[in-house]
Amino acid sequence: MQHLRPGTIRLSAVASVAADGAPVVHVDGEEHPVDLVIAADGIRSDARARWGLDRGIRYAGYTAWRGITTTAGHLADEAGETWGRGARFGIVPLPDDRVYWFATHQTPPGGTDDDVLATVHSLFGNWHAPIGALLAATPPEAVLRHDIHDLVALPASFVHGRGVLLGDAAHAMTPDLGQGAGQAIEDAATLALLLRGASTQHLEDALSQYDQLRRPRTRSLWRQSRLTGRIGQAAHPACATLRDAALRAVTSAVAAEAWPAPNGGRRPSQKASTVDRSSSAGRPPMTGRSPRLRVPVTPGRPVAGQSSAARSARRRPCTWASRERISW
Ligand SMILES: Cc1cc2nc3c(=O)[nH]c(=O)nc-3n(C[C@H](O)[C@H](O)[C@H](O)COP(=O)(O)OP(=O)(O)OC[C@H]3O[C@@H](n4cnc5c(N)ncnc54)[C@H](O)[C@@H]3O)c2cc1C
Known part of the structure; x- marks a missing residue:
């Protein structure tokens, strides 16, 4: 940062790019010549449209609410996600003992909440513990609501002349694998490495390599995110039942081997099972719109002495409960 000339960074300025990919940026009516334009202007990227690379965005069919409790370490001590019909609820304990939660629901786009917590409570309040308690421990100002969109298709190229797309502008994906921001960071690291020491004459080669490296990787994650x-x-009862049956077919033994517990060798299946914990706590069983299946998502290292079968099970892609999915 100390190498930048004063005024190089302009906050809150709206920039636009040249449609032909020329190395200029327009800010507040002024034209600024540059060596390279990096457009990281998000899912609704104006640069992507101006460069003729836009193939549209698509509503994924569901809305997400995300919140963080004030202090609630005792409410949830493991990460996990519960799947219902057209609805999901995820719990991620934070290092400072607060809990990050996310909830999704099949909803028409463009909705708003008069009382955001009341909305989430009406959708998930009758789900298993500790969901109700997590909602009660969350102040309304700590809740975000977003309709989930992704790109209809990735651009045919991430590069246009001396312009390059980065992050959601290039490959906005649904958050189902928790990879959107991560991929933006990978883009930036790749571009920085390719540009290191590259003269302006060799920019084209570097940009072409960036496109070749980044497009296949992000396309695959964009597809997997959408599928996940x-x-x-899944909202249709038959689809949800099939899904749940398929997931149960991944026997608890395989699941237990696939997600070794981080400490003490205690496996997720012993703690986070497909059985609602609230029933063992004497609470009424789940009813109505209640969740059908609980997917344990426990980050952890392989435990010592683990079998090769277990290791290969862990490597095997498991679309609906990949260990990459602690996200949102
Ligand atoms: C509900 C939800 C959960 C998510 N969970 C995760 C997760 O767990 N893990 C993960 O990795 N990702 C997650 N993501 C995705 C992640 O938020 C995005 O992938 C990431 O923010 C993309 O970063 P970006 O910089 O490319 O775009 P953005 O964050 O959209 O930033 C683009 C910026 O460009 C600015 N801008 C736009 N146009 C102009 C212009 N003309 N001139 C100047 N500035 C402009 C905008 O104001 C904005 O500040 C989630 C997304 C959602 C919606």
Whole structure:
């Protein structure tokens, strides 16, 4: 940062790019010549449209609410996600003992909440413990609501002349694998490495390599994210039943081996099972719109002495409960 000339960074300025990919940026009516334009202007990227690379965005069919409790370490001590019909609820304990939660629901786009917590409570309040308690421990100002969109298709190229797309502008995906921001960071790291030491004469080569490296990787994650969202959000009773049956077919033994517990060798299946914990706590069983299946998502290292079968089970892609999915 100390190498930048004063005024190089302009906050709150709206920039636009040249349609032909020329290395200029327009800010507040002024034209600024540059060596390279990096457009990281998000899912509704104006640069992507101006460069003729936009193939549209698509509503994924569900809305997400995200919140963080004030202090609630005792409410949830493990990460996990519960799948219902057209609805999901995820819990992620934070290092400072607060809990981050997310909830999704099949909803028409463009909705708003008069009382955001009342909305989430009406949708998930009758789900298993500790969901109700987490909602009660969350102040309304700590809740975000977003309709989930992704790109209809990735651009045919991430590069246009001396312009390059980065992050959601290039490959906005649904958050179902928790990879959107991560991929933006990978883009930036890749571009920085390719540009290191590259002269302006060699920019084209570097940009072409960036496109070749980044497009296949992000396309694959964009597809997998969409698929994961569709499976997780299955709303039709027959689809949800099939999904749940398929997931149960991944026997608890395999699941237990696939997600070794981080400490003490205690496996997720012993703690986070497909059985609602609230029933063992003497609470009434789940009813109505209640969740059908609980997917344990426990980050952890392989435990010592683990079998090779277990290791290969862990490597095997498991679309609906990949260990990459602690996200949102
Ligand atoms: C509900 C939800 C949960 C998510 N969970 C995760 C997760 O767990 N893990 C993960 O990795 N990702 C997650 N994501 C995705 C992640 O938020 C995005 O992938 C990431 O923010 C993309 O970063 P970006 O910089 O490319 O775009 P953005 O964050 O959209 O930033 C683009 C910026 O460009 C600015 N801008 C736009 N146009 C102009 C212009 N013309 N001139 C100047 N500035 C402009 C905008 O104001 C904005 O500040 C989630 C997304 C959602 C909606």
